[in-house]
Amino acid sequence: MVHALEIIHQLLRPHGKMIDIHPVGEPSPIEVRMGGQTILAGWLTEADDFVEYKQADNALAQAIQRRWFLVEREATFPFVTHADSMSELREYLAKEWKDAILDDQTARKAEELLARPERDKELLVHDRIHILQLSDI
Amino acid sequence: MPIRLDPEESETAALFNFVGDLAGQHVLEIGCGDGRLTWRYADQAASVIALDPNPDDIALAIKNCPPRLQGRVEFKLGTIHELAASLASAVQPPGFDMAILSWSL
Numbered sequence: 001m002v003h004a005l006e007i008i009h010q011l012l013r014p015h016g017k018m019i020d021i022h023p024v025g026e027p028s029p030i031e032v033r034m035g036g037q038t039i040l041a042g043w044l045t046e047a048d049d050f051v052e053y054k055q056a057d058n059a060l061a062q063a064i065q066r067r068w069f070l071v072e073r074e075a076t077f078p079f080v081t082h083a084d085s086m087s088e089l090r091e092y093l094a095k096e097w098k099d100a101i102l103d104d105q106t107a108r109k110a111e112e113l114l115a116r117p118e119r120d121k122e123l124l125v126h127d128r129i130h131i132l133q134l135s136d137i
Numbered sequence: 138m139p140i141r142l143d144p145e146e147s148e149t150a151a152l153f154n155f156v157g158d159l160a161g162q163h164v165l166e167i168g169c170g171d172g173r174l175t176w177r178y179a180d181q182a183a184s185v186i187a188l189d190p191n192p193d194d195i196a197l198a199i200k201n202c203p204p205r206l207q208g209r210v211e212f213k214l215g216t217i218h219e220l221a222a223s224l225a226s227a228v229q230p231p232g233f234d235m236a237i238l239s240w241s242l
Contacts, residue, residue, distance in 0.1 A: 003218070004167075004216075004218070004242070007217050007218065007221045008167070008217065008236045008238075010221070011165060011221065011224070011232070011233050011236070012233050012235075012236055013234055016232070016234050016236070017234070017235045018236045018237075019156060019235065019236070019237045020242055021151075021152070021237070021238065021240060022241075023240070056242040059242060060242070075151065075155075079142075079147060079148055080145060081142055082140065082141040082144060083140050083141075129147075129151075131151050131155060133156075
């Protein structure tokens with residue numbers, strides 16, 4: 001990762017900018033929205049990805065320490081994944097988010113909530129994302 | 138309805154809030170995936186090279202590239218290391234104004 005940042009540092013023009021976007025690496029709440037109401041069903045956790053996010057943070061810290069980049073701004077923002085059913089969410093996780101761990105209790109509660117008679121329901125997976133802007137030195 | 142990723146466009150809002158005006162900027166995006174984020178900002182940039190090591194994702198990004206972005210966005214299969222190696226032999230390697238790492242570091 002640090003080597004990749006060194007290459008980016010070399011490819012950027014002087015004072016060019018680098019934006020890094022990655023999840024903060026914390027369990028993601030799974031909610032069921034029914035009309036204007038949302039109910040927590042449980043949490044989605046990850047195994048290796050959480051470790052990788054920490055490694056990414058460490059690599060960025062090293063790049064800053066080596067004076068390739070200067071931190072200009074940072075913030076977090078919400079990122080919400082919407083699904084209409086548990087099967088749809090499971091299919092997506094299996095294909096695109098292989099590291100995700102969806103426990104049985106959360107899945108069962110989400111299924112129960114989705115089975116309620118109310119109309120206009122969906123599953124929401126909430127992530128918190130870190131965005132960092134750096135300037136090439 | 139298929140899975141919807143960030144239909145609120147919070148990611149785009151955060152990106153634009155940080156980068157401001159991309160007009161005239163030459164952008165390198167690392168880890169572009171299927172182009173989900175690329176479509177949202179590339180209109181404003183002068184040029185975009187978008188990289189991803191996953192051939193399925195790059196194929197999807199090329200296939201779904203809106204016609205208005207063709208000629209402005211170049212999707213490439215590969216890593217930053219491979220791009221650097223290919224640029225090393227260029228007579229005048231491009232310098233990028235901005236690098237975006239989207240969930241890829």
